[in-house]
Amino acid sequence: MKVALVGNQNSGKTTLFNYLTGMNAKIGNWPGVTIEKKSGIIKGTKHELIDLPGIYSLSPYSTEEDIAREFIFDENPEVIINIVDATSLERSLYLTTQLMELDTKLIVALNMADILEKKGIIIDEKKLEKELGVKVHKISALKETGIDELIKEIDKKKDIQRVNVLDNKIENEVKTIQCDLIDKHSKFIAIKLLEDDERFDKYQTKEIKDIAKKLEENYDTDLEEVIATQRYSFIEKVKENTVEKKPVKESFSDKLDKIFLNKWIAFPIFILIMFLVYYLSVGVVGSSTVDMVGSLIDSFSEFVQTELESIGTSEILTSLVVDGIVAGVGAVLGFVPQLIILFLCISLLETTGYMSRIALLLDKIFRKIGLSGKSLIPFIVGSGCSVPGIMGTRIIENQDEREMTTLLTPFIPCSAKLPIIALFSGYFFGENSGIVSASLYFFAIIVIILSALVLSKFVFKHTSNSFISELPEYKVPSVKYVAKDVFDKVIAFIKRAGSIILICSIVIWFLLSFSFKFEYGVDIKDSMLASIGKTISWVFYPILGENNWGATVSAIQGLVAKEQVVSSMSVISGLAEDVEEGSQIFGNGTLFGSFTAASAYAFMVFNLFSAPCFGAIGAMKRELGSLKKLLKAVSFQTFCAWILATIVYQVGSRIENGTLNIANILVILAILLAVITIIINSIKRKNKGCSNCPYCDSCK
Amino acid sequence: MNLAQLKIGQKAKIVSLDFDNKETRRHLLDMGLTRGTKVEIKKIAPMGDPVDLKLRDYELCIGKSDLNKIQVEVIK
Ligand SMILES: Nc1nc2c(ncn2[C@@H]2O[C@H](COP(=O)(O)OP(=O)(O)O)[C@@H](O)[C@H]2O)c(=O)[nH]1
Numbered sequence: 003m004k005v006a007l008v009g010n011q012n013s014g015k016t017t018l019f020n021y022l023t024g025m026n027a028k029i030g031n032w033p034g035v036t037i038e039k040k041s042g043i044i045k046g047t048k049h050e051l052i053d054l055p056g057i058y059s060l061s062p063y064s065t066e067e068d069i070a071r072e073f074i075f076d077e078n079p080e081v082i083i084n085i086v087d088a089t090s091l092e093r094s095l096y097l098t099t100q101l102m103e104l105d106t107k108l109i110v111a112l113n114m115a116d117i118l119e120k121k122g123i124i125i126d127e128k129k130l131e132k133e134l135g136v137k138v139h140k141i142s143a144l145k146e147t148g149i150d151e152l153i154k155e156i157d158k159k160k161d162i163q164r165v166n167v168l169d170n171k172i173e174n175e176v177k178t179i180q181c182d183l184i185d186k187h188s189k190f191i192a193i194k195l196l197e198d199d200e201r202f203d204k205y206q207t208k209e210i211k212d213i214a215k216k217l218e219e220n221y222d223t224d225l226e227e228v229i230a231t232q233r234y235s236f237i238e239k240v241k242e243n244t245v246e247k248k249p250v251k252e253s254f255s256d257k258l259d260k261i262f263l264n265k266w267i268a269f270p271i272f273i274l275i276m277f278l279v280y281y282l283s284v285g286v287v288g289s290s291t292v293d294m295v296g297s298l299i300d301s302f303s304e305f306v307q308t309e310l311e312s313i314g315t316s317e318i319l320t321s322l323v324v325d326g327i328v329a330g331v332g333a334v335l336g337f338v339p340q341l342i343i344l345f346l347c348i349s350l351l352e353t354t355g356y357m358s359r360i361a362l363l364l365d366k367i368f369r370k371i372g373l374s375g376k377s378l379i380p381f382i383v384g385s386g387c388s389v390p391g392i393m394g395t396r397i398i399e400n401q402d403e404r405e406m407t408t409l410l411t412p413f414i415p416c417s418a419k420l421p422i423i424a425l426f427s428g429y430f431f432g433e434n435s436g437i438v439s440a441s442l443y444f445f446a447i448i449v450i451i452l453s454a455l456v457l458s459k460f461v462f463k464h465t466s467n468s469f470i471s472e473l474p475e476y477k478v479p480s481v482k483y484v485a486k487d488v489f490d491k492v493i494a495f496i497k498r499a500g501s502i503i504l505i506c507s508i509v510i511w512f513l514l515s516f517s518f519k520f521e522y523g524v525d526i527k528d529s530m531l532a533s534i535g536k537t538i539s540w541v542f543y544p545i546l547g548e549n550n551w552g553a554t555v556s557a558i559q560g561l562v563a564k565e566q567v568v569s570s571m572s573v574i575s576g577l578a579e580d581v582e583e584g585s586q587i588f589g590n591g592t593l594f595g596s597f598t599a600a601s602a603y604a605f606m607v608f609n610l611f612s613a614p615c616f617g618a619i620g621a622m623k624r625e626l627g628s629l630k631k632l633l634k635a636v637s638f639q640t641f642c643a644w645i646l647a648t649i650v651y652q653v654g655s656r657i658e659n660g661t662l663n664i665a666n667i668l669v670i671l672a673i674l675l676a677v678i679t680i681i682i683n684s685i686k687r688k689n690k691g692c693s694n695c696p697y698c699d700s701c702k
Numbered sequence: 703m704n705l706a707q708l709k710i711g712q713k714a715k716i717v718s719l720d721f722d723n724k725e726t727r728r729h730l731l732d733m734g735l736t737r738g739t740k741v742e743i744k745k746i747a748p749m750g751d752p753v754d755l756k757l758r759d760y761e762l763c764i765g766k767s768d769l770n771k772i773q774v775e776v777i778k
Pocket residue numbers: 009010011012013014015016017018056113114115116117141142143144145353354477478479480483
């Protein structure tokens with residue numbers, strides 16, 4: 003049987019899902035939309051459980067909510083478990099009153115039972131069951147209580163008689179309309195038709211519209227509002243009969259918000275927290291772990307080499323394993339500890355509830371550049387991986403803001419770009435590597451702000467929109483939940499290293515070891531890869547100051563996965579040098595020996611901002627909806643990357659060789675200042691509206 | 703009187719939702735801002751916008767641009 007978990011955001015669906023499916027949880031791939039719908043088998047049964055995104059109502063407001071509604075209607079689950087957050091019963095039961103009108107078996111799981119007492123709330127669940135006409139089970143997904151009885155309920159055939167929620171006048175008309183409907187969920191559809199919901203237009207008739215109009219005369223407002231109000235009146239009555247609430251002192255969340263949302267210290271705290279995340283994952287702590295693992299991998303590579311040689315493996319095969327596979331995969335695996343820290347930080351920000359505060363904190367600023375405060379969530383998640391970041395844009399209701407956020411999220415250095423940053427800044431900037439890698443994050447932020455300004459001015463041109471969002475209470479994160487979250491993400495990364503990266507490394511090794519005449523062991527300059535790279539390396543000339551085919555082919559491989567850039571460079575330089583095994587990528591005389599600090603920084607900038615990996619491009623496609631928009635977005639990104647990298651190199655290399663004197667700097671600054679003033683002025687004009695300038699038509 | 707004019711700690715009753723945008727109005731109704739509902743201004747974001755309301759035993763943040771379309775009646 004198919005069992006769907008339906009409930010508000012943060013009601014505990016995923017917690018229950020993970021408990022019920024255990025480690026057997028498989029990530030289901032549905033056509034079109036993926037990953038956000040998770041499916042697994044409930045332990046000890048044959049039932050399939052589906053975890054859906056949170057919804058507040060069956061008339062969805064954001065794309066994310068649409069997925070849940072579509073699932074219920076199109077995939078027809080046999081049972082719906084409605085998870086209700088018992089600590090905010092009133093709002094949660096609103097969705098329940100709608101689910102009660104569907105023709106699907108419904109079970110209410112009253113979650114968070116463990117904290118009810120502390121909040122001074124007592125709920126009579128048997129009475130609630132009667133008042134709703136739906137089976138109710140009190141559970142705690144976190145403390146794992148009451149869940150067995152809930153699961154047993156799935157198999158029970160008998161369902162109890164549901165109660166009518168709306169007043170008699172409306173319920174009677176609903177019955178009349180229902181008679182002519184043959185589809186499943188006829189009661190729900192009938193109500194939607196009275197509300198004149200356009201999603202159900204295919205059932206709409208003139209007779210129904212007349213009924214609605216006549217019905218409306220009984221009330222002083224439209225039926226949509228009448229029905230919503232009646233649902234809440236029903237809930238208020240139910241609550242009165244079943245819930246006892248003792249007054250409690252100021253809640254823990256309110257106390258914390260006095261600090262985290264304080265007028266004066268909220269921003270310093272935010273910056274401190276972000277710095278801490280950075281310091282732990284990318285900065286000093288993170289990079290020291292990389293050195294440790296790096297030396298481990300080096301000794302492993304040596305060990306494999308000697309072992310293979312001692313058992314008499316041929317030279318070609320040894321090279322394939324050591325220079326191809328171990329070098330390529332190892333270059334990426336070295337970053338696993340750093341990723342664990344990063345994923346851990348993001349997971350903590352999400353589960354404690356601080357992420358919602360960040361959106362609240364920055365909404366006003368983000369609005370100025372045409373984004374929403376909620377855009378920050380995809381950005382922060384995107385520092386782990388762009389794919390979930392991009393999918394997270396669904397929480398943004400406004401389409402323009404959502405598309406802009408989708409386009410800008412890949413600009414945030416994701417964890418796969420970390421290896422590139424770590425490698426280049428570590429080697430070329432020595433002691434300053436920490437500052438340099440930090441500077442790239444600031445660079446990314448500035449580019450995002452400027453791009454957002456330009457895009458909202460010239461491309462999207464939308465009027466500012468609503469911010470409506472629940473403010474969840476702070477929660478102590480569950481160790482199990484966070485551990486599983488981090489574990490899943492790290493495993494996914496390692497799997498990629500073991501699959502895509504491994505295959506690419508073999509292909510690269512092959513293209514490097516053979517010439518077009520299929521001779522093995524040719525000078526690397528005559529290899530197939532070199533020939534391919536040389537034909538297009540001119541694209542990178544302005545960025546690197548030379549035609550470097552190795553860097554060219556490596557950057558292009560960033561499309562497969564950004565960490566592949568490092569793998570590729572490692573394979574290329576490892577093969578070029580047969581004296582010292584596995585030595586520095588940038589050693590003297592290697593292909594990359596000619597990199598300087600300026601070209602290194604420029605190369606990082608290019609890889610940071612250019613088209614993301616195919617995974618992220620796929621996610622962008624899903625969110626943007628059309629191929630045309632996708633092509634535009636990816637070209638925009640790559641164009642930005644190329645221009646920025648070129649500027650960095652052209653300025654940087656002049657600083658390096660001392661030709662950039664004060665006069666030049668001043669002229670450049672003056673031009674930059676002029677450009678920025680023009681942009682800011684035009685934005686101001688847009689915000690102020692028309693000021694009777696002569697360009698009125700083009701302005702609007 | 704609209705909701706944007708209230709200060710922290712003030713309580714009010716919803717009188718009407720004056721929205722041109724049907725979707726937003728629908729969403730606010732779904733979130734429980736029906737006529738007669740009691741709301742309290744709980745917190746205000748450091749930059750003055752959005753504002754956090756307490757209603758129906760939970761907290762909802764709404765931007766100023768929407769708050770001033772929600773007419774209310776202050777209760778003492
Ligand atoms: N105290 C308590 N917290 C819970 C319970 N179930 C879930 N949570 C917490 O509520 C938050 C949201 O849970 P999650 O499963 O992500 O909710 P979802 O958005 O519905 O998937 C997490 O911080 C959970 O740890 C419960 O029964 N008791």
